[in-house]
Amino acid sequence: MTGLIQRVSTRLIHVPLTRPWGDDVTEVGVVEVRVTRDDGFTGHGFSWTPQIGATAVQALIRADLAPWLVGRPADAGGWQQGWEHLHEAGGGGVTTIALAGVDLALWDLELRSRHTSLADALGRHHDSQPAYGSGVNLHYPIDELVAQSARWRDAGYGGVKIKVGKPDLAEDLDRVAAVRETIGADVRLMVDANQRWDLPTAISAVDALARFDLAWIEEPLRSDDTRGYRQLRAAVEVPVALGENVHTIHRFRDLIDAEAIDILQPNVIRVGGITPFLAITQLAREAGLELAPHLLPELSAQLAFAMPQTTWVEDVEDAGFAPLGALAGPSGVDIIAGRATGGREPGIGLRFR
Numbered sequence: 001m002t003g004l005i006q007r008v009s010t011r012l013i014h015v016p017l018t019r020p021w022g023d024d025v026t027e028v029g030v031v032e033v034r035v036t037r038d039d040g041f042t043g044h045g046f047s048w049t050p051q052i053g054a055t056a057v058q059a060l061i062r063a064d065l066a067p068w069l070v071g072r073p074a075d076a077g078g079w080q081q082g083w084e085h086l087h088e089a090g091g092g093g094v095t096t097i098a099l100a101g102v103d104l105a106l107w108d109l110e111l112r113s114r115h116t117s118l119a120d121a122l123g124r125h126h127d128s129q130p131a132y133g134s135g136v137n138l139h140y141p142i143d144e145l146v147a148q149s150a151r152w153r154d155a156g157y158g159g160v161k162i163k164v165g166k167p168d169l170a171e172d173l174d175r176v177a178a179v180r181e182t183i184g185a186d187v188r189l190m191v192d193a194n195q196r197w198d199l200p201t202a203i204s205a206v207d208a209l210a211r212f213d214l215a216w217i218e219e220p221l222r223s224d225d226t227r228g229y230r231q232l233r234a235a236v237e238v239p240v241a242l243g244e245n246v247h248t249i250h251r252f253r254d255l256i257d258a259e260a261i262d263i264l265q266p267n268v269i270r271v272g273g274i275t276p277f278l279a280i281t282q283l284a285r286e287a288g289l290e291l292a293p294h295l296l297p298e299l300s301a302q303l304a305f306a307m308p309q310t311t312w313v314e315d316v317e318d319a320g321f322a323p324l325g326a327l328a329g330p331s332g333v334d335i336i337a338g339r340a341t342g343g344r345e346p347g348i349g350l351r352f353r
């Protein structure tokens with residue numbers, strides 16, 4: 001019989017980035033969440049956000065989620081009720097990020113109670129999945145960008161993703177050409193515009209960049225602009241990817257129904273945790289679309305091991321929790337020779353220092 005939630009506690013952790021993602025992004029915020037069952041057993045989860053919003057997430061958990069959760073069943077089956085409870089503050093964003101910390105803690109509690117790993121509990125299909133090298137590198141000089149791409153190539157990554165969106169498209173073309181030459185024709189090349197373009201700019205840019213055999217163009221428009229994505233996808237040949245800033249299964253379904261997306265990229269924290277992430281992956285399978293989880297490889301890889309299909313894991317240089325020294329011990333996930341492996345420890349495998 002599932003026990004009841006006795007206590008929910010949080011701790012705000014600021015994790016400095018080894019190399020800032022920009023002048024305004026020098027750290028990431030982690031809200032560690034601990035959920036204790038009435039038998040004293042505790043699960044560990046976390047919410048995550050770069051630079052903006054971590055204090056708001058923690059406040060929402062403390063003031064609105066924790067009191068509501070105490071006395072409820074200590075399992076992840078109440079996610080929908082939690083989402084409805086917070087919905088007045090927004091269907092997604094801060095609300096789903098806050099829910100993620102609790103959802104992960106409840107999964108961790110259950111998995112460790114059963115002495116099983118996340119991938120094995122879900123039904124492991126793979127011992128490894130391919131990883132691609134990724135970087136927040138739009139501000140890198142071209143020689144540093146090329147050197148980074150060479151590191152990924154030499155480390156055996158089968159895919160590389162770089163940022164685009166310079167004020168002058170010619171500079172983007174020069175940078176992408178240099179990376180393609182560096183990694184060769186057999187390595188997948190993805191580009192990410194981080195919502196920088198309007199529709200006419202995106203169409204022109206993607207048409208010009210298509211010559212470099214791109215696996216996808218990521219977030220060329222604001223993620224809210226479903227109509228724009230539908231028009232863009234109809235106008236270009238390069239597959240369109242988005243999802244890191246899409247927060248609910250309802251929005252993913254809208255994008256699919258509008259034929260506005262080729263590759264779904266849910267971020268397990270931003271969508272609200274493992275529970276909604278799994279529903280979104282099922283949606284992708286039903287639609288016959290590719291899934292590529294956004295960031296957080298220590299957790300995303302474990303979910304990828306349980307996917308029937310090949311699922312690419314994003315490994316951002318100098319951004320994983322382990323390389324940043326944020327973890328109290330190994331996560332159990334390793335990326336070696338361009339493959340993510342492991343994920344066999346009980347629970348979700350992440351504890352913060």
